Structures are given as structure tokens and as C-alpha cells.
Amino acid sequence: MKHHTFSxxxxxxxxxxxxxxxxxxxxxxxxxMEDFELQLIDSRFETRQVLGLAPTFSDRIAHVNIDNYSxxxxxxxxxxxxxxxxxxxxxxxxxxxxxxxxxxxxxWAEQSGNEELVQETVNAGNLVSPFxxxxxxGGTRAPEALGLDANPRLNAGMAPAASGILVTPFDGxxxxxxxxxxxxxxxxxxxxxxxxxxxxxxxxxxxxSFFLQAVATQLDYDLEEVExxxxxxxxLRNFPALNERGTGDLLIxxxxxxxxxxxxAGPLELAVYPQSYSAWNLLAADTATDFAGKLVFLADISSQxxxxxxxxxxxxxxxFPRVYIWSNAANMLLTRKFITPAPFGLALVIVVVLxxxxxxxxxxxxxxxxxMTTLGMLVLYTSLAFGAFAVGGYLLPVLPVLMxxxxxxxxxxxxxxxxxxxxEGVLEGSLRSYLSPRLMDQIRTNPDILKLGGARKRxxxxxxxxxxxxxxxxxxxxxxxxxxxxxxxxxxxxAIFSHDGIIDKYMGDGILAFFENDGDSITSATRAADCALAxxxxxxxxxxxxxxxxxxxxxxxxxxxxxxxxVGNIGxxxxxxxxxxxxxxxxxxxxxxxxxxGDVIIDEDTYFFVKDHYLVTDLGPKDLKGFxxxxxxxxxxxxxxxxxG
Numbered sequence: 226m227k228h229h230t231f232s233x234x235x236x237x238x239x240x241x242x243x244x245x246x247x248x249x250x251x252x253x254x255x256x257x258m259e260d261f262e263l264q265l266i267d268s269r270f271e272t273r274q275v276l277g278l279a280p281t282f283s284d285r286i287a288h289v290n291i292d293n294y295s296x297x298x299x300x301x302x303x304x305x306x307x308x309x310x311x312x313x314x315x316x317x318x319x320x321x322x323x324x325x326x327x328x329x330x331x332x333w334a335e336q337s338g339n340e341e342l343v344q345e346t347v348n349a350g351n352l353v354s355p356f357x358x359x360x361x362x363g364g365t366r367a368p369e370a371l372g373l374d375a376n377p378r379l380n381a382g383m384a385p386a387a388s389g390i391l392v393t394p395f396d397g398x399x400x401x402x403x404x405x406x407x408x409x410x411x412x413x414x415x416x417x418x419x420x421x422x423x424x425x426x427x428x429x430x431x432x433x434s435f436f437l438q439a440v441a442t443q444l445d446y447d448l449e450e451v452e453x454x455x456x457x458x459x460x461l462r463n464f465p466a467l468n469e470r471g472t473g474d475l476l477i478x479x480x481x482x483x484x485x486x487x488x489x490a491g492p493l494e495l496a497v498y499p500q501s502y503s504a505w506n507l508l509a510a511d512t513a514t515d516f517a518g519k520l521v522f523l524a525d526i527s528s529q530x531x532x533x534x535x536x537x538x539x540x541x542x543x544x545f546p547r548v549y550i551w552s553n554a555a556n557m558l559l560t561r562k563f564i565t566p567a568p569f570g571l572a573l574v575i576v577v578v579l580x581x582x583x584x585x586x587x588x589x590x591x592x593x594x595x596x597m598t599t600l601g602m603l604v605l606y607t608s609l610a611f612g613a614f615a616v617g618g619y620l621l622p623v624l625p626v627l628m629x630x631x632x633x634x635x636x637x638x639x640x641x642x643x644x645x646x647x648x649e650g651v652l653e654g655s656l657r658s659y660l661s662p663r664l665m666d667q668i669r670t671n672p673d674i675l676k677l678g679g680a681r682k683r684x685x686x687x688x689x690x691x692x693x694x695x696x697x698x699x700x701x702x703x704x705x706x707x708x709x710x711x712x713x714x715x716x717x718x719x720a721i722f723s724h725d726g727i728i729d730k731y732m733g734d735g736i737l738a739f740f741e742n743d744g745d746s747i748t749s750a751t752r753a754a755d756c757a758l759a760x761x762x763x764x765x766x767x768x769x770x771x772x773x774x775x776x777x778x779x780x781x782x783x784x785x786x787x788x789x790x791x792v793g794n795i796g797x798x799x800x801x802x803x804x805x806x807x808x809x810x811x812x813x814x815x816x817x818x819x820x821x822x823g824d825v826i827i828d829e830d831t832y833f834f835v836k837d838h839y840l841v842t843d844l845g846p847k848d849l850k851g852f853x854x855x856x857x858x859x860x861x862x863x864x865x866x867x868x869x870g
Contacts, residue, residue: 262624263413270540273615274491280562280618282490285443286552287500287516289316291525295505302529306330306338308508310345315507316523317349319516325353325439325555327408327524327548332395343397353439354394354402358387358409358425358432371405376448377431379424383453385483387427406438410537410547411484418537418545420484421554423459423477424451436554443520456483457568461558475558478565486564487550488557488618489541498549520555524548564618572622576629579606583630587637599634603627685740685753685787685831686805686813687726689717689760692780692822694734701777709779710734716763724756729804737813739805741792750787750834754861757783757825758839765823784817785861786810787830815849816858829857839863 273279289312296302309328316324330342346352356371371393387407393399407425412418425432433441433448441448450462457479464475480486491497500519507514525535526546539545557563579602586598610621691697691713698706714731721728721738729737740749740756760783768779790807816826832841840863846855 259414262622263415263417263419265623266419266620267417267540269611269614270489272611274541276615278615279491280488280556280560282498283556283559284500285519285559286556287321287502287519287521288498288548288552289502289504289507289521289523291504291527291530293527294503296527296529298505298509306335307341310338310341312504312508312523313342313345313349313352315513316516316521317345319513321351321516321519321521322444323351323353323403323439323442323520324349325435325520325522325551327355327435327522327551329355329392330394330398331392339395339397343401346398346401351403351442353404353406353435353442354398355408355435356390356394356405357392358407358427359389359391360387360409362388371399373427373430373432377451378429379426379431379453381426381429383455384424384426384431385422385456387425387432389427404433404438404442406433406435408435408547408551410550412537416538418487418539418550420480420486421550422483423479423485424453425483434554436551437558439520439522439551440555440558457481475561478563480566485554485557486566486620487539487553488562488564489539489553490556492542493545493549522548522552562618564614564620566620567622572625575606575626579626579630580633583633584637595637599630603630680791680793681789682741682792683747683749683787683789684742684792684805684809685749685785686790686809687736687738687740687753687757688784688813688817689736689757690782690817691734692782697777705776712767716767717760720756720759720763724752724759726752726756727803737810739790739792747834750785750831751838753785754825754827754831754835754839757785758861761823761825780822782817782820782822783825784813784815784820785825785827785831786812786816787828787834788812811851812849812856815851819847819849819858820860825861827859827861829859832859835861
């Protein structure tokens with residue numbers, strides 16, 4: 226089979242259509258593979274963690290956690306506002322740049338302790354408080370409740386939209402907080418928090434997230450400098466640098482829906498977040514912890530808080546306090562370590578390039594190598610996607626690329642199979658002209674019969690030729706010559722195949738055929754002799770017919786020789802040529818040449834096998850062209866069991 230029989234044009238067009246169809250389905254129905262793709266994102270977090278390539282958590286961020294220990298030691302399962310106020314005051318004494326208090330002190334709760342909270346907020350001067358936006362249609366609370374009218378303006382569609390304000394701290398805390406940020410989080414379809422909004426739009430105003438407001442308060446950054454380009458990019462103009470270089474623009478890559486993919490530093494372990502402190506230890510300590518220059522996140526992470534929903538599943542832990550989600554987002558701004566999602570267009574380019582390479586592989590390679598190449602391509606791209614995430618935080622699409630490639634592989638394989646079936650059908654039709662049905666069945670069962678180089682076998686070769694055919698073809702019409710040849714070849718082929726012979730080739734008016742033995746049974750000579758006599762009987766009938774039609778007489782000669790020869794697929798790998806090579810072929814040709822019309826001339830080796838089955842006449846030794854010694858020659862003249870001397 227030649228690989229060039231496959232049309233590269235058809236492959237490319239077919240692959241393009243198949244790939245486009247899969248990409249269109251993914252674009253139109255993204256949820257079809259979303260869950261698995263999300264799991265692949267989580268796998269990248271796990272791989273990165275194992276390889277030790279996770280981002281380092283900034284030493285400019287600290288956590289003060291109201292944990293189970295704090296609740297137990299304080300004797301307060303539910304802390305009073307006065308206790309919270311004392312804790313904020315104690316943290317403020319440590320001189321942090323900002324305190325991000327992820328605790329909602331709502332206005333409908335117990336009022337006692339409100340004054341203390343407000344006073345400590347005033348004393349701290351840098352407390353950031355949370356609130357909840359209403360993202361459902363029909364929100365009623367106006368943004369004026371938080372004084373958001375001074376925030377930068379946004380056009381509709383530039384950021385995720387809110388309809389109103391759902392929950393806020395009590396009024397006094399709103400007024401005295403250094404900043405306010407929403408704490409809305411929306412999990413992915415599988416319930417896992419992988420992304421958070423950076424800003425949202427409410428009544429045309431920019432509303433900062435809790436982590437953005439916290440960092441802005443820590444760095445004394447003016448939110449007026451926030452430029453929302455679209456839901457794929459936000460630029461923090463003139464953002465403070467971490468060194469002495471002053472300020473610069475910080476580009477924040479988003480997921481196309483206004484969300485920041487959280488670059489988690491790791492699970493909730495002290496080795497990952499070393500500046501995590503128990504709130505009770507801070508309250509009970511005689512001296513304040515040094516929080517100078519830091520952003521301190523304060524939250525309740527106790528079992529009670531978790532029970533009420535202040536923890537969520539993330540790629541790094543099944544239960545992860547939400548405050549650490551916010552702090553990981555803040556860490557990204559301070560360290561500039563973002564996860565950059567690849568645009569959909571990049572997936573299209575990758576599929577087109579890899580699809581073209583796959584089509585070329587299908588065209589040029591064998592099926593085994595094509596399959597191995599495709600598998601290697603899939604593994605290589607998956608490894609590249611995981612490596613790009615681990616090293617550079619670049620999120621390449623995996624399933625949106627692999628699925629089209631798998632479809633292209635299946636299409637190419639089916640195309641190859643159909644083409645191969647067609648090619649083999651044409652090939653088999655061609656082989657039927659030369660091989661008997663029995664041998665064709667053997668080849669289907671054991672293709673090794675056609676192995677390159679062939680094998681040394683004892684065979685009987687038959688060479689037949691029409692008497693005075695050259696003179697006949699010179700004087701007869703071409704149509705008559707063709708009719709005679711077709712009739713002769715058809716009858717000869719039928720006889721040869723019925724005796725399990727193999728037609729090597731047609732040579733003008735001659736036929737070269739050979740007969741193999743069946744295993745250990747030496748039958749080639751007798752089958753060849755029987756076939757030759759049958760062909761001579763057909764020739765005599767054909768001669769009678771032609772004479773009755775006043776046409777030229779018809780006669781043929783046949784030569785049979787038995788001996789060893791090379792039999793099999795001889796020649797280049799691209800061409801199946803089941804043939805025979807050896808001196809026995811030349812001998813059969815010479816024997817045919819010395820016979821009379823209607824004769825079947827055989828050599829001594831053939832005589833040895835047929836002498837007890839046919840009437841054989843000894844013609845004595847003959848000098849044949851191409852042979853240095855005389856050859857003992859015999860003639861098979863009847864199909865009778867007799868004895869010949």
C-alpha cells in the first residue's frame with residue numbers, strides 16, 4: 226500500500242470541518258465539558274503543589290483568626306461586639322497599614338458593643354469593612370447607603386453588574402470605616418471557588434471587592450486610578466511598586482467574565498501561611514505583635530463560622546475559610562503573581578496547527594505510527610498546559626483542544642480505513658487475476674505469505690504459448706486478436722485456478738504460472754500436469770470452433786519444470802508482486818519451445834512425480850539454450866494411468 230493514495234486535501238478539509246464542529250459545540254454549549262475542564266484546573270494546582278512551584282505568600286499579609294481555641298479559651302461561643310472591639314484595638318496597636326475585618330456587624334443584631342466597635346474603628350483609622358451586593362434582578366437598596374457616589378464611573382457591561390445592596394454593617398461602622406468592599410463570591414458549576422470578581426458595577430459606579438479595597442487601603446491607593454478595560458482586563462494605573470522604583474501600571478488578567486482566577490498559595494497550613502495568629506493569643510498577650518506595614522485579615526474561622534457558610538471548597542482544600550480566599554487574591558496584587566487565562570482564539574489556533582500536523586501524519590505515516598504520533602501529541606500538549614501553569618501561571622485550555630484532536634484522529638482513522646478498504650478491494654480484484662481463490666483465502670488468513678523477499682520452495686512451473694501467434698496477429702484484425710487472447714486467457718486462468726495454480730504474469734500470448742505444494746504433500750507436479758492437459762483439451766475445442774467458423778486454427782504448447790525457486794513478494798515494498806525467480810522458470814520456457822502443437826513437455830524432475838499417473842513418452846536428452854548440460858525431456862500425451870519407459 227502506498228500512503229500517497231490518501232488525499233491530503235480531503236484529510237485537511239475533513240479535519241477542518243470536524244474540528245470546527247467540535248469547537249462550535251464547545252462555544253455554543255460550554256457546559257458540555259465544563260466540569261471535567263474545571264477538574265483539570267484543580268489537577269494543575271495539585272501538580273504545582275507537589276513540584277514545589279506554588280507562589281510564596283507575601284510577608285506583607287497576616288491573618289488573625291478567631292478559631293476554636295479562641296472561642297474555648299474566651300468562654301464565649303458567640304463573641305460579644307465588645308470582645309471584637311478589644312481585638313481590633315489590640316491589632317491596631319501593632320500598627321498595621323490596614324485591617325481587613327471579614328466580619329459583618331449588621332444593624333439588626335444586638336446593639337450593645339456598637340459604640341466600642343465604632344470607637345476602635347476610629348482609633349485604628351484603617352479598618353476595611355465588608356458588605357454584600359444584591360446580584361439578583363430587582364435589588365432595592367441604593368448605593369447611596371455606602372456613599373459609593375464618589376467612586377469611578379463604569380459603563381454597562383464593563384464589569385459584572387449588581388442590582389442593589391443586600392447586607393451592610395450598621396451605619397456607624399459604615400461611616401467610620403476607611404473603606405468598604407463587597408464579599409460576594411460565586412462558585413463554579415461544581416461548587417468550588419476558583420475565581421472572585423475584582424470590581425462590580427452598581428448604578429454606573431465602580432464597586433471594589435473586599436480584597437481590592439483592603440490592598441488599596443494598605444498602599445494608600447486611590448481607586449480613581451482603576452481602569453476597567455473590559456471583563457478580561459483591569460489596569461491599576463500608577464500602582465505602587467514593591468521596591469523603590471515608584472509606581473507603574475499593573476495589568477490584572479481576568480477570565481472574560483470579570484473574575485480573577487485566584488492563584489492559591491496552598492492549603493491552610495502554617496508552612497504556607499506562616500503569619501497566621503490565634504485571636505485569643507493576641508488578646509491575652511502582654512505585648513502587641515508586630516504588624517507594621519502589613520495588611521491584617523481578621524475573620525472568624527471557627528467551626529461555628531464554618532457551619533454558617535464562612536468556608537468554601539477550593540482547588541487546594543475541600544473546606545477553606547473564605548477570608549483566606551480574599552487574602553490569596555490580595556497576595557496576587559502584592560506579588561504580581563497572576564493566573565492568566567488563554568483566550569478562546571488561542572485554542573482555535575492551537576487546534577488548527579495541531580490538526581494540520583495530525584492530518585499530515587495520517588497521510589504520511591502508517592496507522593501504528595499515526596496512532597503513536599497522535600497519542601504523543603495529546604500527551605505533549607497536556608504536559609505543556611500543566612507546565613505553563615506550574616511555571617508561569619498561564620492557563621491553557623486542555624479539553625477544548627484535546628477533544629477536537631481526538632475527533633480529528635477518529636475522522637482520520639475512519640478515512641484511512643475506508644480508503645484502505647477501497648484500496649484493498651482494488652488490490653484484491655487485481656490479485657484475483659493471478660491467484661486462485663484458495664490462495665486468496667490463505668493470504669487473508671495469513672498475510673505473511675506476501676512478506677517481502679519470499680521463500681525458497683520446491684514448485685512446478687508452467688509456461689504456455691500459442692503456436693504461430695505472431696504471424697496470426699500480423700494478418701488478423703486487432704479485434705480478432707483481442708478476442709482470441711481474451712478467450713484463451715479466460716480458459717487458461719479457469720484451469721489454472723481450479724488446480725490451485727498461481728498466474729505469475731501474462732507475456733504477450735504466453736502465460737507463466739506455477740504450482741506450490743500443499744504442506745508436506747508433493748502435489749505440484751501432478752496438479753500442473755493435470756492443468757496443462759486440461760488447457761490442451763480446451764485448446765483443441767477452441768480449434769474445432771475456429772475451423773467451423775473458417776477462422777485461423779488454434780494450438781498451443783506447454784512446458785512444465787519442477788525444482789527449487791524463490792517464491793513470494795519480490796521487489797519494492799510499495800508493489801505487491803507475488804512471483805517466482807529461479808532457473809526452473811527458464812527451463813519451463815525452453816521446454817515449451819521445443820514441443821509440437823498440442824504437446825505438454827516436462828523435465829525429469831516432473832516426470833518423477835507424474836510417471837505413475839499419466840501416459841508419458843521419453844523424448845531423450847535435449848540441448849536447451851541457456852543450459853550447459855543436456856536435459857532429459859518427456860512428453861505427457863494422455864491422462865491415463867500407465868507405464869512409460
